[in-house]
Structures are given as C-alpha cells and as structure tokens.
Amino acid sequence: MRSAVIETLTSARLRQSYSRIRHRSGLTVCVLPKRSAVTCGVIGVNFGANDRTFCLPGGEVMTLPAGTAHFLEHKMFAARDGEEDAIARFARIGANADAYTTPDLTAYQFSTTDAAYPALEILLDFLFHPYFTEENVEKERAIIAQEIRMYDDTPVQAGYYGLMEAMYHTHPIRDNVGGTEASIRQITPELLYTCHKAFYRPDNMTLCVAGRVEADGVLSVLDRCLPERGEHPAPERIFVPEPVYPAVQSVQYQADAAIPLLYLGFKDPILPADSAARMRRAAAADILNDILFCRSSPIYADLYTRGLINGRFGAEYEYADTYGYALISAESAQCDAVDAQIRQYLADRRALHDITDAQFSRCRRVMYASAVTAFESAEDMAAECLDCEMEGTDMFTPVDVMMQITKEDLFYVLDTLYLPKQLCRCVVT
Amino acid sequence: MGFTEHTLCPGASLYVIPKDTFLTDYLSVTFTLPLDASTASAYALLPSVLCRGCEAYPTQDALAVRLDTLYNAGLAGRCGKSGEAQLVVFRLHCLEQDAVPPEDENEGPLFSSLIETFCDVLFHPRTERGVFLSSYTEGEKKNLAEAIRAQSNNKAVLAMHRLEQIMFADEVFSVPARGTLESAAAVTPEALWQAYTDMLRHAPVSVTYVGRQMPEQVRAALSGFVSALGRYRSAEDTFRSPQTQVIRRARQPVREVCEHMDVRQSRLCIGYRSAAVLADRDFYKFALFCELLGGSASSLLFLEVRERMGLCYDCSAFPDGQKGTMFITCGISADRLEAAREAIRAQIDVIRHGKVPPEVLEAARKSLISAYREIEDSAAALGAWYENRRAAGIETSPEQTVEQVLGVTARDLARCADALTEDTVYFLCGTGTDMDLEEDEDDAFCCD
Structure with a gap:
C-alpha cells in the first residue's frame, strides 16, 4: 500500500509548482524544490494561543490559562537529563531551529545548507517525544517571564493588545500570546502533556519544506519518523459567541512611547464559515487597504505632507475562522487629528465609491509582484505555503482570487467593515 | 572572486x-x-x-x-x-x-x-x-x-x-x-x-x-x-574613504554605569575591545569566537546563561568588524546583574582555557558556515558582504571564508579570548525582579 497520495499544484500565472503529499499518518506535507543555498522546513500545529477552551474525546471540557500554547512551544525543545535537547541536535548537523506561536497556530522551523533530510528527521522526532518535568517547567517559567516583561516594555505591544482587549468581549485574541506572569504560574507538566497529546498529532499538523529537497526524499523521512494516525479526532474548540460590535470604543495606555501611537481597529461583523468566502473577503480587504492607505494613497500623502504622520503608517486585515479585523496604525504627535481625518476619509469613500480603474489596476500590479517575490527565498516560500495550507487553500489560489476581485467586492467591504459602529481606538502615549 | x-x-x-x-x-x-x-x-x-x-x-x-x-x-x-x-x-x-x-x-x-x-x-x-x-x-x-x-x-x-x-x-x-x-x-x-x-x-x-x-x-x-x-566630478579629483580609529585594548579601569528607568525588564550591555578588525587576514577566527560565545541558540551564553541558569530570555554577542569591538546584550531581572556578569565572564574563560566541549565548538562552526552560505540566497546580503569587505580592503567570498573557518582551532579561539578586554558595562535598571515571579511583595533589590 502506498504511504501517501501526491498531487502537483501548478500556477501558469506565476510559473511555479509544488507537491502536496497526504501522508497516511494524516500529515499534510508540501514540498517546494528551489535552487537555493538553504533549505527551510516549517511545521505548523493547529494549536495556537486562541485555543483556550476545547472538548477532549472523552467529553471533558478543558480551559487553559493564557500562554499555554506558547509555553508548550518553548518546552518542546527539552530533552531528558543527559540527552541532547532539540536545539543541540539541530546544531550538531549545522541546522538552525526556531519556533513561534501565533493566535492560531504553533510553528517549528529549521534552516540548513547541507542537511535537509537529517534536519527534517530531528524535527519530526522531537515534536512527538515531549519531556516535561516540574524542574524544567519551573526554569522555563522564569525565561518566559523575562520575555513577557520585554514585550510589556514595548509600546507597540501595549497598543496592539490594548486594542484587542477593547475590541473583543470574550474572544481569547484579546489576551497576550505569551500570557501573563500570573497566568503562566498555573501551567504544569501535566497540563502540557495533555495539550501535547490532544493537538500534536500528524492529522492536526502541516509541514512545508522548501529548498534543495524532493518529494521522494521527504516521503522516505515521513515513513520512517511519523507515528500512526490517532484513533480519535483532534479536540473540538469551543468559542463563546462574540458580539459583532467592539466591547469598548476607545482606550488609552501609558507606556512611555517616544511618539504617541494610534491604533484604529474595525471589527469585522462578517465571518464567512466557508474558507473560500473568507479568502475572498480577505483579498478584497487587502486590496482595499492598499488603495486607501498605502504610500501612493491620497490620505497618506496628505497626512505626511502636513507632518501629522511619519513613515510608520499602514493598514492590514487579519482574520481566521472566528475573528476578523482591519487595523490602521500610525505614529503621531496628533493622534486625535489623524483619527478624525481617517474617519472623514472613510465616510467620504463610503459615500462616493470613487475608487478609480487606475488605482485598482496599479494595486493589482503590486499584489502580483508580491505573489512573485514570495518565491524569492526558501524561507519565504515555506512560511507563505504554511499560512495558505493551514487556511485550507494553496499558494496559488489567493493570487487567482485576487485577480478576480472586482470594484464591487471592494465597495462591499468598505460598506460593511469600515463603519463607525465597528470602530475601536487605542492610543498609547 | x-x-x-x-x-x-x-x-x-x-x-x-x-x-x-x-x-x-x-x-x-x-x-x-x-x-x-x-x-x-x-x-x-x-x-x-x-x-x-x-x-x-x-x-x-x-x-x-x-x-x-x-x-x-x-x-x-x-x-x-x-x-x-x-x-x-x-x-x-x-x-x-x-x-x-x-x-x-x-x-x-x-x-x-x-x-x-x-x-x-x-x-x-x-x-x-x-x-x-x-x-x-x-x-x-x-x-x-x-x-x-x-x-x-x-x-x-x-x-x-x-x-x-x-x-x-x-x-x-x-x-x-x-x-x-x-x-x-x-x-x-x-x-x-x-x-x-x-x-x-x-x-x-x-x-x-x-x-x-x-x-x-x-x-x-x-x-x-x-x-x-x-558632471560633478573630474579625473583630477581624489576620492578617499574615511579611516576608522581602532583601539585594540580597553583602558582601565572598566567604566561601569547604571541608569534607572521605570521598565519591567533590565538590560545589561557590555562593550569589549576585541583587537580584531575585518581588514585583518584572520578576522574569521574572531567571527567564530563570537558565534561560539553568543551568536546562536547553541552558543555558550544561550546554553549557560539562558538555558541552564534561566537568567534571561535573550543573551547574545556580536562583533563590529570595522571598529574592532564586541558587544554582549541581555535582558535580565534587576537583581541578577552580578550573577549575569559572572556567568558571562565564566563563558569567556571557558574559551580562554580551551575547555569548550568539542560538540559545542563544532555546532558553532557549522552555524557560522551555514550563515555564510545563506548569504548566497539574498541579493541584499550578498551585495553588503562584498561592500563591507571591499571597504576593509579584502575580497574573500562567503565560500572562501567557509574554507577558512573550517581550519580554526580551539587554540585560535583561546587567543581571541585572551585579546578581548572589557571596556564598558552599562546597566539599564528596571523594576522587575526574580522575586516577583514568586509573588513576593518585597521592594526590588537593585544595583548601586
């Protein structure tokens, strides 16, 4: 019996292709060969900071302290006393390893110039062999506390999380990915083992490898290293329904910012259940943000020329299946004036629907160029591929969707997202 | 070339x-x-x-x-x-x-x-x-x-x-x-x-x-x-690049400065005179020394000061090959200044006395070699590599430097440690202490 089903995905538009492997263990694997010096592998676990409440296969409902996924990420590199930990194992073969936790996933990555398959083998080994003790968890608590403090001292972090707390009533995205010094005191080895067993399973993971690799070589490592498919499905996440309007309209924080920071968040009231529809809305929001707020937009030029903003100004749209928001950020000594002008600007755009064909086609060029350059480095390719695959799509579909977006799609986002009642503001001084 | x-x-x-x-x-x-x-x-x-x-x-x-x-x-x-x-x-x-x-x-x-x-x-x-x-x-x-x-x-x-x-x-x-x-x-x-x-x-x-x-x-x-x-230039003009003053040994005594700020995490920064500049024929030895000391997650500082002692989240060392200096920076609790300084000194001594475990040295070598080879994947990094070296009067490629790094011995690194002199210690003293982590309400102990 074959251990995997392999399909080749191709984009005529971008002149790129890659292989997607559905391994018998349940793991989805993407192999992106590239003539680069470095090979990068990144595995995403569908367990992020937002996954705080879930139902285990036996029916038990668990609620985790904030920062558990991030704590688990730190501790996964640990080894039994006297054995090499994962970092040392990677280092011995000349590979670098790193990891990060986002609201939606935990990712582990390696890069190497001459040991791609051995590095992949180490990655797939340590992720399925955790070792948590009272002592090593205690030590990690001190290190993570230092990390939390470092971010606490950063005004940008204070602004982002201040906005999230104000925008969301109960959704865990309002909490810091790393948790707090108080919340991480509740984390125990047992809790980490429970989370590992529940989520660190091949059918709840996606692996992307880009660089000097081939599908057959990767498959051979998978066959050797991966555990069998689990008997039970991954836990079901439980989210309390989140009201569509922000919890608080406006907040202010003092964080010793050299120049005040303004964050305007628009909480998206439309969260399509279907991933294709989510992608279409996100593509429209990205194009709209680019047209409305990028360096060639009228408001950027006006605010900059009048000295109300510096170069640190931008807009983005972030989303997953349970949340979506647009975020406009600026550094300004006159946050109230910038805020007022952005509100008026958006009101005018909603009233006039005056996006021009020239703006629209220029933005498409920018997006197309970004799609091409996503293939410039193995590291970018692996990271971009992971994002797409974990969202349930591939690397090429978003470009095709983006090319199909019409001005009507943009106006729909403008009229349903950029509304005063969806707006929440955070100022950091 | x-x-x-x-x-x-x-x-x-x-x-x-x-x-x-x-x-x-x-x-x-x-x-x-x-x-x-x-x-x-x-x-x-x-x-x-x-x-x-x-x-x-x-x-x-x-x-x-x-x-x-x-x-x-x-x-x-x-x-x-x-x-x-x-x-x-x-x-x-x-x-x-x-x-x-x-x-x-x-x-x-x-x-x-x-x-x-x-x-x-x-x-x-x-x-x-x-x-x-x-x-x-x-x-x-x-x-x-x-x-x-x-x-x-x-x-x-x-x-x-x-x-x-x-x-x-x-x-x-x-x-x-x-x-x-x-x-x-x-x-x-x-x-x-x-x-x-x-x-x-x-x-x-x-x-x-x-x-x-x-x-x-x-x-x-x-x-x-x-x-x-x-149109702005003629063949008779001369064009000279500025020269950088290099001080190869630190003055004594070491300057120590502590400043207080209302922040949660304290920052310790140490500046050294390294006696090694990019124009030296053997700068690659010092590059490997820095990599071994604090250049990656498999370096001595990371393994000892962060992983074993749990003193910090970040602790790294990096050279300035134009100026002939090295810096160490780490984020620590306000009450762990002396412990961190002692731990850093001890790791430099490990190299000085040739006591680096062979597997740690080889990991550092591989990490540096990998970093040099990765330069080939970035146009900006590749361009900057040659620009920096041309400014120092050398033209070695990343791959030629890899060959040089392969030949560096523990003795070479011990000489780098010997030539290193501590110049200035700066401590940005914040309010967070390790006692906070144990829910202790005592006032923070801080440096003088």
Missing part, C-alpha cells in the same frame, strides 16, 4: 555579482562620507528629502504611484554607519524582466525604467532659490527627530545606544548615524544643499548589482546615472 569591477566615472565603480537564482534585479548605490557631528544629520536627511519628490515626480505619492506601476519596485534611501564612515545608501529592486506578465512586456525594461526614476530622484530634486524646498526639509527634520526619539521605545536598542555613547565618548564613532536632536534641528535647506553637492562631488561611490544581467547590460542601464554624476 564573486564579482567583476567596472569603473563608471571618477570615484565611482560598479560591481556586478552574477546570480541567476533570483526573481528580482537588485542594485545598491553607496556614498561613503566622513562621520562628523557637524554633518551627520544633514547626510541622514538627504535620502528622505530626495525621496519626497523631484521634478518628474513632484510629490511623494506621485513617486509612489510610479514605483507601484513598475510592479511594486523598491527605491529607498537610508543612512548608516560603518566604522567611522557615514554611508548614504540607495537600494533599488524590481521584478526581473521575465517575471513581467506578457501583456505588459511592451512597456520597456523594468530595470532601466527604475534606474531612470532613481536618476530623477537623485539628480533632479525640487528646489526653491537654488536649494531644497524648505517644506520638505522641515518635514523630514521633524521625522528625523521623531526617529531619534523613537529609539527609546525599544529598551534593548536604547541600552545599546547608551553603551556606545559612554564607551566611545572620546572617539568619532560616538557620533550617531543620524546625528542628535540638536544637530537635526540645526539643518537648514542651504546646509542640506551643501551636503548634497559635497556628496555628489567628493564621496566615493560604490554601485553593486546582483542579478542575471550581464555587466554591459547593467552599464547601459546606468548610462544616465554615470553622465549625471560625471
């Missing part, structure tokens, strides 16, 4: 690094200027004032529209410091021609169009009364002042900046790359214009291209740049 050199005009050379693995064309144009407190802010302002608008694209948004139309081409200027030289650098990149969709191919070569736009920006700025627009100058002065102030937002950056100010107080190197709030405020449109014309007339210019195009194609694309720059 991984590049070919071509003279463009007096004081300006083109270096072509052929690479067929990138999807973009990359070009950097570097003007090398003396680092001087009286001109630092003016040179720092030049790239941003030039990018505000030119005759062809009078406003910032007009220029942005132009770059968007060129498939999101990049044209950015910045100011930096390399040893005791101030660099004004413009970086350009665009999709390589084959990546342009067929329906737009008749619009002409992207790379040449981007260089034309760059020439518009560099040589045809908007002026009034023969100097830069007052409104653009004042606007960018305000942004420069904000950027200088903004470094206090990142406490790690702030602490390193304070260390440099203290350690190099009597050296030209203490001049910040962007100048100070006072020097930024003092720049007038006339002074800025003077700096601009001085730069075009006297600064050595290094143009580096990375991509698929042949040298003659790149030269052809640069013909407008060469003729415009050539």
Whole structure:
C-alpha cells in the first residue's frame, strides 16, 4: 500500500509548482524544490494561543490559562537529563531551529545548507517525544517571564493588545500570546502533556519544506519518523459567541512611547464559515487597504505632507475562522487629528465609491509582484505555503482570487467593515 | 572572486555579482562620507528629502504611484554607519524582466525604467532659490527627530545606544548615524544643499548589482546615472574613504554605569575591545569566537546563561568588524546583574582555557558556515558582504571564508579570548525582579 497520495499544484500565472503529499499518518506535507543555498522546513500545529477552551474525546471540557500554547512551544525543545535537547541536535548537523506561536497556530522551523533530510528527521522526532518535568517547567517559567516583561516594555505591544482587549468581549485574541506572569504560574507538566497529546498529532499538523529537497526524499523521512494516525479526532474548540460590535470604543495606555501611537481597529461583523468566502473577503480587504492607505494613497500623502504622520503608517486585515479585523496604525504627535481625518476619509469613500480603474489596476500590479517575490527565498516560500495550507487553500489560489476581485467586492467591504459602529481606538502615549 | 569591477566615472565603480537564482534585479548605490557631528544629520536627511519628490515626480505619492506601476519596485534611501564612515545608501529592486506578465512586456525594461526614476530622484530634486524646498526639509527634520526619539521605545536598542555613547565618548564613532536632536534641528535647506553637492562631488561611490544581467547590460542601464554624476566630478579629483580609529585594548579601569528607568525588564550591555578588525587576514577566527560565545541558540551564553541558569530570555554577542569591538546584550531581572556578569565572564574563560566541549565548538562552526552560505540566497546580503569587505580592503567570498573557518582551532579561539578586554558595562535598571515571579511583595533589590 502506498504511504501517501501526491498531487502537483501548478500556477501558469506565476510559473511555479509544488507537491502536496497526504501522508497516511494524516500529515499534510508540501514540498517546494528551489535552487537555493538553504533549505527551510516549517511545521505548523493547529494549536495556537486562541485555543483556550476545547472538548477532549472523552467529553471533558478543558480551559487553559493564557500562554499555554506558547509555553508548550518553548518546552518542546527539552530533552531528558543527559540527552541532547532539540536545539543541540539541530546544531550538531549545522541546522538552525526556531519556533513561534501565533493566535492560531504553533510553528517549528529549521534552516540548513547541507542537511535537509537529517534536519527534517530531528524535527519530526522531537515534536512527538515531549519531556516535561516540574524542574524544567519551573526554569522555563522564569525565561518566559523575562520575555513577557520585554514585550510589556514595548509600546507597540501595549497598543496592539490594548486594542484587542477593547475590541473583543470574550474572544481569547484579546489576551497576550505569551500570557501573563500570573497566568503562566498555573501551567504544569501535566497540563502540557495533555495539550501535547490532544493537538500534536500528524492529522492536526502541516509541514512545508522548501529548498534543495524532493518529494521522494521527504516521503522516505515521513515513513520512517511519523507515528500512526490517532484513533480519535483532534479536540473540538469551543468559542463563546462574540458580539459583532467592539466591547469598548476607545482606550488609552501609558507606556512611555517616544511618539504617541494610534491604533484604529474595525471589527469585522462578517465571518464567512466557508474558507473560500473568507479568502475572498480577505483579498478584497487587502486590496482595499492598499488603495486607501498605502504610500501612493491620497490620505497618506496628505497626512505626511502636513507632518501629522511619519513613515510608520499602514493598514492590514487579519482574520481566521472566528475573528476578523482591519487595523490602521500610525505614529503621531496628533493622534486625535489623524483619527478624525481617517474617519472623514472613510465616510467620504463610503459615500462616493470613487475608487478609480487606475488605482485598482496599479494595486493589482503590486499584489502580483508580491505573489512573485514570495518565491524569492526558501524561507519565504515555506512560511507563505504554511499560512495558505493551514487556511485550507494553496499558494496559488489567493493570487487567482485576487485577480478576480472586482470594484464591487471592494465597495462591499468598505460598506460593511469600515463603519463607525465597528470602530475601536487605542492610543498609547 | 564573486564579482567583476567596472569603473563608471571618477570615484565611482560598479560591481556586478552574477546570480541567476533570483526573481528580482537588485542594485545598491553607496556614498561613503566622513562621520562628523557637524554633518551627520544633514547626510541622514538627504535620502528622505530626495525621496519626497523631484521634478518628474513632484510629490511623494506621485513617486509612489510610479514605483507601484513598475510592479511594486523598491527605491529607498537610508543612512548608516560603518566604522567611522557615514554611508548614504540607495537600494533599488524590481521584478526581473521575465517575471513581467506578457501583456505588459511592451512597456520597456523594468530595470532601466527604475534606474531612470532613481536618476530623477537623485539628480533632479525640487528646489526653491537654488536649494531644497524648505517644506520638505522641515518635514523630514521633524521625522528625523521623531526617529531619534523613537529609539527609546525599544529598551534593548536604547541600552545599546547608551553603551556606545559612554564607551566611545572620546572617539568619532560616538557620533550617531543620524546625528542628535540638536544637530537635526540645526539643518537648514542651504546646509542640506551643501551636503548634497559635497556628496555628489567628493564621496566615493560604490554601485553593486546582483542579478542575471550581464555587466554591459547593467552599464547601459546606468548610462544616465554615470553622465549625471560625471558632471560633478573630474579625473583630477581624489576620492578617499574615511579611516576608522581602532583601539585594540580597553583602558582601565572598566567604566561601569547604571541608569534607572521605570521598565519591567533590565538590560545589561557590555562593550569589549576585541583587537580584531575585518581588514585583518584572520578576522574569521574572531567571527567564530563570537558565534561560539553568543551568536546562536547553541552558543555558550544561550546554553549557560539562558538555558541552564534561566537568567534571561535573550543573551547574545556580536562583533563590529570595522571598529574592532564586541558587544554582549541581555535582558535580565534587576537583581541578577552580578550573577549575569559572572556567568558571562565564566563563558569567556571557558574559551580562554580551551575547555569548550568539542560538540559545542563544532555546532558553532557549522552555524557560522551555514550563515555564510545563506548569504548566497539574498541579493541584499550578498551585495553588503562584498561592500563591507571591499571597504576593509579584502575580497574573500562567503565560500572562501567557509574554507577558512573550517581550519580554526580551539587554540585560535583561546587567543581571541585572551585579546578581548572589557571596556564598558552599562546597566539599564528596571523594576522587575526574580522575586516577583514568586509573588513576593518585597521592594526590588537593585544595583548601586
């Protein structure tokens, strides 16, 4: 019996292709060969900071302290006393390893110039062999506390999380990915083992490898290293329904910012259940943000020329299946004036629907160029591929969707997202 | 040697690094200027004032529209410091021609169009009364002042900046790359214009291209740049790069400065004189020393100070090959200053006494080799590699350096440790202590 089903995905538009492997263990694997010096592998676990409440296969409902996924990420590199930990194992073969936790996933990555398959083998080994003790968890608590403090001292972090707390009533995205010094005191080895067993399973993971690799070589490592498919499905996440309007309209924080920071968040009231529809809305929001707020937009030029903003100004749209928001950020000594002008600007755009064909086609060029350059480095390719695959799509579909977006799609986002009642503001001084 | 050199005009050379693995064309144009407190802010302002608008694209948004139309081409200027030289650098990149969709191919070569736009920006700025627009100058002065102030937002950056100010107080190197709030405020449109014309007339210019195009194609694309720059220069002019003062041993006693701030995490920064500069034939030995001490997650500082002792989240060491220095920086609790200093000293001693476990040394070697090989994957990194080395008078490629690193012994590294002298210790003392983690309400114990 074959251990995997392999399909080749191709984009005529971008002149790129890659292989997607559905391994018998349940793991989805993407192999992106590239003539680069470095090979990068990144595995995403569908367990992020937002996954705080879930139902285990036996029916038990668990609620985790904030920062558990991030704590688990730190501790996964640990080894039994006297054995090499994962970092040392990677280092011995000349590979670098790193990891990060986002609201939606935990990712582990390696890069190497001459040991791609051995590095992949180490990655797939340590992720399925955790070792948590009272002592090593205690030590990690001190290190993570230092990390939390470092971010606490950063005004940008204070602004982002201040906005999230104000925008969301109960959704865990309002909490810091790393948790707090108080919340991480509740984390125990047992809790980490429970989370590992529940989520660190091949059918709840996606692996992307880009660089000097081939599908057959990767498959051979998978066959050797991966555990069998689990008997039970991954836990079901439980989210309390989140009201569509922000919890608080406006907040202010003092964080010793050299120049005040303004964050305007628009909480998206439309969260399509279907991933294709989510992608279409996100593509429209990205194009709209680019047209409305990028360096060639009228408001950027006006605010900059009048000295109300510096170069640190931008807009983005972030989303997953349970949340979506647009975020406009600026550094300004006159946050109230910038805020007022952005509100008026958006009101005018909603009233006039005056996006021009020239703006629209220029933005498409920018997006197309970004799609091409996503293939410039193995590291970018692996990271971009992971994002797409974990969202349930591939690397090429978003470009095709983006090319199909019409001005009507943009106006729909403008009229349903950029509304005063969806707006929440955070100022950091 | 991984590049070919071509003279463009007096004081300006083109270096072509052929690479067929990138999807973009990359070009950097570097003007090398003396680092001087009286001109630092003016040179720092030049790239941003030039990018505000030119005759062809009078406003910032007009220029942005132009770059968007060129498939999101990049044209950015910045100011930096390399040893005791101030660099004004413009970086350009665009999709390589084959990546342009067929329906737009008749619009002409992207790379040449981007260089034309760059020439518009560099040589045809908007002026009034023969100097830069007052409104653009004042606007960018305000942004420069904000950027200088903004470094206090990142406490790690702030602490390193304070260390440099203290350690190099009597050296030209203490001049910040962007100048100070006072020097930024003092720049007038006339002074800025003077700096601009001085730069075009006297600064050595290094143009580096990375991509698929042949040298003659790149030269052809640069013909407008060469003729415009050539108008400011003559064959009789001399173009000299500034020399950097290198102090190979620290003065005694070690300077120790502690400053208090209302922040949660404290920052410890230590500056050393390393006795090793890039121009030395064996700098690669010191590069490996730094990698072993604190260059990666498998370094001694990370393994000992973070992983074994749990003293910090970050602890790293990095060299400055132009100035002959090394810095260590880490984020710790306020009450762990002495413990951290002792742990750092102990790790340097481990290298000095040749006691590094062989597997840790080999891991550092492999990590450094990997980092050198990865340079081949980034046009900007590859260009910067050769620029830095040319400035130091050497031309070794990343792969040649890999060969050198393979031959470094534990004894070589022990000599590097012996030559290292501690110069200045700076401690940004915050409020968070390890006792907080145990829910203790005692007041923070802090350094003197």
